[in-house]
Amino acid sequence: MTIAKVFAPAKVNLTLHVTGRRKDGYHLLDSLVMFADVGDRVTVMPAKQNLLEVTGPRAAGVPTDRSNLVARAADLFGIPVHIILSKHLPSAAGIGGGSSDAAATILALSDIIGDARLPVGVTDLGADLRVCLMRQAARMRGIGDDVTPCPGLPPLFAVLANPGIEVPTPAVFGALGDPSNPPMPKRLPQGMKTRAFIDWLATQRNDLEAPAISLAPVIANVLGALAALPKARLARMSGSGATCFGLFETEKAAQDAALLLAKSHPDWWIEATRLS
Numbered sequence: 001m002t003i004a005k006v007f008a009p010a011k012v013n014l015t016l017h018v019t020g021r022r023k024d025g026y027h028l029l030d031s032l033v034m035f036a037d038v039g040d041r042v043t044v045m046p047a048k049q050n051l052l053e054v055t056g057p058r059a060a061g062v063p064t065d066r067s068n069l070v071a072r073a074a075d076l077f078g079i080p081v082h083i084i085l086s087k088h089l090p091s092a093a094g095i096g097g098g099s100s101d102a103a104a105t106i107l108a109l110s111d112i113i114g115d116a117r118l119p120v121g122v123t124d125l126g127a128d129l130r131v132c133l134m135r136q137a138a139r140m141r142g143i144g145d146d147v148t149p150c151p152g153l154p155p156l157f158a159v160l161a162n163p164g165i166e167v168p169t170p171a172v173f174g175a176l177g178d179p180s181n182p183p184m185p186k187r188l189p190q191g192m193k194t195r196a197f198i199d200w201l202a203t204q205r206n207d208l209e210a211p212a213i214s215l216a217p218v219i220a221n222v223l224g225a226l227a228a229l230p231k232a233r234l235a236r237m238s239g240s241g242a243t244c245f246g247l248f249e250t251e252k253a254a255q256d257a258a259l260l261l262a263k264s265h266p267d268w269w270i271e272a273t274r275l276s
Helices: 069-075 097-113 129-134 169-175 194-201 209-215 218-227 251-264
Strands: 004-013 017-021 027-046 051-055 081-086 138-142 146-149 156-162 234-237 244-248 269-275
Touching (some): 129 146, 209 218, 209 234
Antiparallel strands (some): 027 138
């Protein structure tokens, strides 16, 4: 029996500039994305009928019907499969967990059928699918349909922290004021060392941070706790929240900071990670 196993990494929006809104209500974005070495795991195998099984430490509350993007991604291939989704990332957390899981499912099924071509309907699964299929540092523009790889960026060492709340993305966009904000510079940095790259990131924004905090004030507490960690260079929210990240120059500094934060906030989801 052919079994495919694919890692589904967390997606971190290092920047998220909201640059406008289309007539159909979709917001236009300009975002720099990197992927973490923490994430979910997807295992796919042929079966007599479709079955989605959710396991892992973050499995509670994760649906197993077609409301889960994993099931909808599998449906695009038209063959019955048994999928085991091992959840390690919090849900509705601004780190693309559902989209990354769906992308991993597509990659696994493509491997099983021996066809790398994407099935029709992939883009209907959400704006993050395209970048999650790319699985590398990239710039996302438009409604997520314009994705460009960003080679030449240094690795980043981060602490991810989520206070255990879900922040619905539509509500965050609904709390946003003026959607017409400046994009990132036309040319992004290349060849920078980690410290200089973090300093450049500090000059950019996440335009959803303030509206998310207005809905969930605890996010401000998370940002404050990350910024106060020893050797932290930058603290920012990822995506539409509530996961936030702190950036550090070295892997050891991030690991030490994660241990310290976990002691003071044992009820938060906290992970030290390398972004690339």
